[in-house]
Amino acid sequence: MLAAIGVGSVEELFNRQIPETVRLRQPLALPDGEGEQEVYAHLRELAQRNTSAEDELSFLGAGMYDHYVPAIVDMITERSEFLTPYTPYQPEISQGGLQAMFEYQTAICELTALPVSNASSYEGPSALAAAGYLAKLHNGRRRFVISAGLHPHAAETLRTHAHGYGMEVEEVPLRDGVTDAQAWAHAIDSDTSAAFFAQPNFYGAVEDAEALSAAARHAAPEHGNAGAGGQANGGDPIDGAGSGGEANAVGADPVVVAQVDPITLGILKPPGECGVDVAVGEGQPLGNRLDFGGPSFGFFAAREEYLRRMPGRIAGETVDVDGRRGFVLTLQTREQHIRREKATSNICTSQALNALAAVVYLSWLGRAGIVELGELLLARTSYARRALCAIEGVEPFCEQPVIREFALRLDADVAAVRRRCKEVGVNPGVDVQALSARAQDRGLLLVALTERRSRADIDRLAAALKAALAAEREVVSV
Numbered sequence: 001m002l003a004a005i006g007v008g009s010v011e012e013l014f015n016r017q018i019p020e021t022v023r024l025r026q027p028l029a030l031p032d033g034e035g036e037q038e039v040y041a042h043l044r045e046l047a048q049r050n051t052s053a054e055d056e057l058s059f060l061g062a063g064m065y066d067h068y069v070p071a072i073v074d075m076i077t078e079r080s081e082f083l084t085p086y087t088p089y090q091p092e093i094s095q096g097g098l099q100a101m102f103e104y105q106t107a108i109c110e111l112t113a114l115p116v117s118n119a120s121s122y123e124g125p126s127a128l129a130a131a132g133y134l135a136k137l138h139n140g141r142r143r144f145v146i147s148a149g150l151h152p153h154a155a156e157t158l159r160t161h162a163h164g165y166g167m168e169v170e171e172v173p174l175r176d177g178v179t180d181a182q183a184w185a186h187a188i189d190s191d192t193s194a195a196f197f198a199q200p201n202f203y204g205a206v207e208d209a210e211a212l213s214a215a216a217r218h219a220a221p222e223h224g225n226a227g228a229g230g231q232a233n234g235g236d237p238i239d240g241a242g243s244g245g246e247a248n249a250v251g252a253d254p255v256v257v258a259q260v261d262p263i264t265l266g267i268l269k270p271p272g273e274c275g276v277d278v279a280v281g282e283g284q285p286l287g288n289r290l291d292f293g294g295p296s297f298g299f300f301a302a303r304e305e306y307l308r309r310m311p312g313r314i315a316g317e318t319v320d321v322d323g324r325r326g327f328v329l330t331l332q333t334r335e336q337h338i339r340r341e342k343a344t345s346n347i348c349t350s351q352a353l354n355a356l357a358a359v360v361y362l363s364w365l366g367r368a369g370i371v372e373l374g375e376l377l378l379a380r381t382s383y384a385r386r387a388l389c390a391i392e393g394v395e396p397f398c399e400q401p402v403i404r405e406f407a408l409r410l411d412a413d414v415a416a417v418r419r420r421c422k423e424v425g426v427n428p429g430v431d432v433q434a435l436s437a438r439a440q441d442r443g444l445l446l447v448a449l450t451e452r453r454s455r456a457d458i459d460r461l462a463a464a465l466k467a468a469l470a471a472e473r474e475v476v477s478v
Contacts, residue, residue: 109301265370
């Protein structure tokens with residue numbers, strides 16, 4: 001091989017290709033190798049440094065939740081035919097994998113009341129950013145309007161993507177814990193490509209999704225802004241885009257995007273019935289554990305008019321030459337499958353295994369089960385909110401309805417209070433300012449409930465929080 005490319009040695013090859021300034025002229029600072037038994041002991045010691053949700057009473061949330069995962073999820077997802085395959089480059093051979101995708105899409109469509117779902121996205125924040133790109137392709141405008149109630153990670157991901165393709169992002173503040181309706185309507189104009197809100201929002205408050213969707217449509221007057229090289233009236237960016245590769249839909253409303261918590265959709269009105277065009281979210285609560293940050297998956301559902309601008313894959317149902325039911329890969333919009341400039345997604349990882357866990361979990365719950373779960377969370381969250389707000393030094397962040405999560409304002413340093421609670425085996429929730437970096441979030445604690453937190457657990461949290469706040473006040477007084 002060296003002779004074929006005209007060099008005498010590997011060293012000569014490296015010298016020609018790798019600049020001297022970036023070459024390491026010394027051995028890597030790594031210890032000598034060890035035997036299997038020693039490596040096992042070392043890894044066990046490292047693992048013991050972690051604190052899992054099994055080791056403490058955890059009320060952490062903010063997008064990732066400690067739900068019970070039934071044994072059937074592991075039983076199905078660990079089967080070799082699902083666990084080992086990767087990208088189906090000849091997808092129709094993998095009928096089982098395609099059927100799993102199809103059943104997953106069906107479940108997401110039923111949850112969101114939207115007609116089209118993809119076969120999963122990388123995770124929740126990137127799904128939200130992909131919805132922004134869909135909107136840009138749809139109408140070619142240059143502004144995103146977002147609610148301050150979006151998850152900070154999702155908002156930051158959207159800003160990063162928006163910067164890459166020259167979009168502006170304007171944030172609308174909250175009022176009484178929910179999106180300021182007047183500021184929302186004022187911010188959306190004829191140059192707004194999409195409007196984004198969360199349901200429930202990051203602080204746990206339930207938004208008026210119908211009002212926000214309607215306001216987004218009524219706030220922006222019709223206009224005809226088909227740019228050079230773009231398409232008018234929602235042309236196809238994959239098969240027929242002009243040199244600009246964008247669609248400027250004349251007179252189109254802004255795309256309304258809702259970031260939703262799937263667990264709450266058993267009792268909340270689904271986004272498709274609230275005027276939402278695109279519903280995205282984090283799928284981790286659906287049969288996926290808290291495995292030190294992942295992996296998880298994102299879900300993405302939309303109205304049919306956005307079908308050909310959706311990211312990722314869509315599996316479809318058909319019949320074969322003998323009339324038997326079969327499945328096909330109907331749409332692939334990533335850059336590996338089509339010309340790069342016409343792709344609507346550049347993420348090549350489909351989280352199909354995690355999505356399979358979700359459809360198994362939803363099948364296990366059933367239509368009645370997801371409603372019962374939502375009602376249980378509603379009751380326990382209400383009890384927890386009342387119990388914690390009765391403690392001296394604790395106030396509710398807002399009076400809005402909540403379902404499974406709520407923010408509290410403490411009269412002490414949240415990080416210090418959390419440390420004291422964790423000393424007695426209780427993780428009281430998320431320090432909101434540490435996650436959002438917003439000055440106005442100072443003093444906020446975000447508490448999340450799942451079905452694994454009983455009334456006795458909530459009472460234990462209340463006792464730990466009360467003692468921690470009292471101890472902090474005593475320190476300050478000294």
